Amino acid sequence: MRSKYLVKIVSSVVALVLVSLLWVLIVSKPNDGQVARSPLLGQPAPSIVTATIDDQPFDLQRRKGSWVVFNFFNSTCVPCINEHHLLVDFANREATNDNGAELYTVVNDDSDDAVRNFFLKNGGDWAKLKDENGAIAVAFGVARVPETWVIDPNGLVRLRVTGELSEGLLEAQLDKLREEFTS
């Protein structure tokens, strides 16, 4: 069982494995603050067919051609409340743009009335989507609110932000995505 070759082979294999491991770890990208990973990134978005809280129909497929932003929201969650004014600013900015992104709130385990009242008090006139049984949250893998997702005009998921938005984050990320998309 003793052989010089066996020792050499085993040590070379071990050395190779260790060096490859180190290389993989060195080039791996850490979490960029709140921009999070998901197996959905780069993949077609899940099919979403639902209604708004005013009972207007909504089908994600028919939004192809525009940038779509989903914000998973609950009126009692403190970070959601904190980031709300940033979303209002974002919606206003996009409204002045020809190719503006469409913002939708996905109601996460909350009553329609509570959401309606919150928006009445705090502004924001974009559509709020019902999520019966949490199916949309499950489809995206949303475990806690708030989360913000960006889908490109081809229907592919491009961005996931977990947690409370910071000032300017969504605008900056969307601008970057737009550049990549048109290039």
Place this chain on the structure above:
Amino acid sequence: MLASAGITGTIGRALLLVGLIGSVFGAFAAITGVRNNEPRVVRLVSRFAVLAFASALGAFAVMEYAMITRDFSLAYVQKVGSWSTPALYNFAAVWSALEGSILMWVLILSGYTLAVCFWMRKRLNESLAASAMAVMLIVLAFFFLVSFFPANPFALGAPGVLDGPGPNPLLQNHILVMFHPPILYLGYVGVTVPFAFAIAALVTGRVGEGWLIATRRWSLFAWGFLTFGIALGSWWSYEVLGWSGVWAWDPVENASLLPWITGTAYIHSVLVQERRGMLRVWNISLLVATFSLTILGTFLTRSGVLNSVHAFSESGIGAWFLSFFAVVLLVSVFLIGWRGDKLRSPGIIDSPLSREAAFLANNVLFAVFAFIVLLGTVFPLIIEALQNRQIAVGAPFFDRLTVPIGIALLTLMSIAPVLPWRKASAETLQTRLFWPMWSGIAALVASLALGAYGLAPLLTFTLGGVSGGAALRQIVLATRRQGLRGLVGRANGGMIVHLGVILIAVALGASNSYSKSQELSLVVGVPATFAGHSFELTDVIEVRDDRSVSVKARVIVDGDKTYEPAITKYTRIGMNVGTPSVKASLTSDIYLTLEPPVRQDSNTARIKVFIKPMITWLWIGTMLMAVGTFLAAFPGRRRRPTDATSAPVLVNEKIQN
């Protein structure tokens, strides 16, 4: 009551600096004192070790003080502190996020360093002990450095903050948060001790058995706590997370399992080196691997490169741990290569049917096991580096590959305890395996009679019977000869640990293969049945406090007691946590969860019922492992070479040595 902004933070940070300087100077003193043969310098080492421990303890105390008094001038308290967190959970909040957990690592490592220093106090001017102290102090200095710079728990936060969100809700609803992290760390950090002695042995050239035998109990202690910490984590997952499983192959879980795998191989393999001076390179490599894996694990879970249920990561710290990991690996590999000649052992393995060969096979199996878990854990990183897309590796990959390894390990556990050293004859094996074989057959018959089916579970139960028989045989023989003393000592304690492992294997086999689940739509007053049990919803209530709103469904199981699965919304963080309710018994657990959406005072509720056979035996097996480890730490009676458990030595056999 609130410390004025900055004072608490400054004191804490100053203490960390003192500790850092103390460890650096201590390492320096250890190295130069021994090099230049100056006992006065060496005596300084213990003073520095005391200083390092005292400052670590002080810094930890300052952190706790800030957390308890809700001193929101500190950024860390702003992150995980809150007026509405109950006192006990607030105390544990210190280790609920990155900076505090590194601080706890520093505290425990400085404690171990001081303990080793005290243990070696009469021998500190020997090169082996002094070098080991130097290694420990260098590692301690690294962690002080991390705690002082990138993971600074005493950084000042934004001004004017009066309250915080509190720790992650999952860390606020079960008492285990007080025990699981510290116990796990006692194991994780404890690996540093045998590692330090291994490096010292390589550096000083004393690579014989001395360092190995001396650090025996330290290794066992660390391994025991690591095992218990991992088991507590699985119990917590089961009780709290609501998916009814005990192990998800999550990156953070794997990070704790990897050093356990190589550590288990190590504590077995050292027996061969002690007895015959063999497998030296294996032992040092396994120990280096175990320690490196604790650093790698910390990198993987703290750097944010992998998504995890446990996520409490921060970018920036990754580079520190990755560099330290690379340095540890490079230095160790260099040292092993340099001392290669000295590590060559005088003996060889006489026969493939011997205990030495069994332990070698054990090492190989565990190495493969560790490689598979490591590969699965970093696979998403590999794919992202090569193909720039993101994937997730889940349970199916791990389960498919680890089940065969588990069965192979059970097989090894059946034969190895009865294998003699050096060489076994077929006759010896036949005699010794007689009772284990029959208990295996009995186990198979019993499982079939109880309705078991499927190749993997039946193999598990049968092999469990055989290995259980082998372990019991050893214990019976030992107690017959020595009475109660036959239960202590490494061999006997080890057999009790094996019995615990077998219980765990059988429990996992049963619950993985025979679990059933069903979602029931319950209406108040109308009982439903599933799997021979009845469930009746009595009402749905809501419980509020200042940090959460909890909706609970009260369900009467089998007409007997009421169980309350719940969904709790933690308002400050925006997170819903499902809390399961479990009816445990020796045969199977009935595990209930409440499915959203549900409103209070509703007269319907969707309840998911899981029937998990034999899960309780997992926890019983864990306790047995803990008892066995404790018993193994006591000195047993040295076995005489002519005792019945050694192989008969043939008259004309040439003894090699």
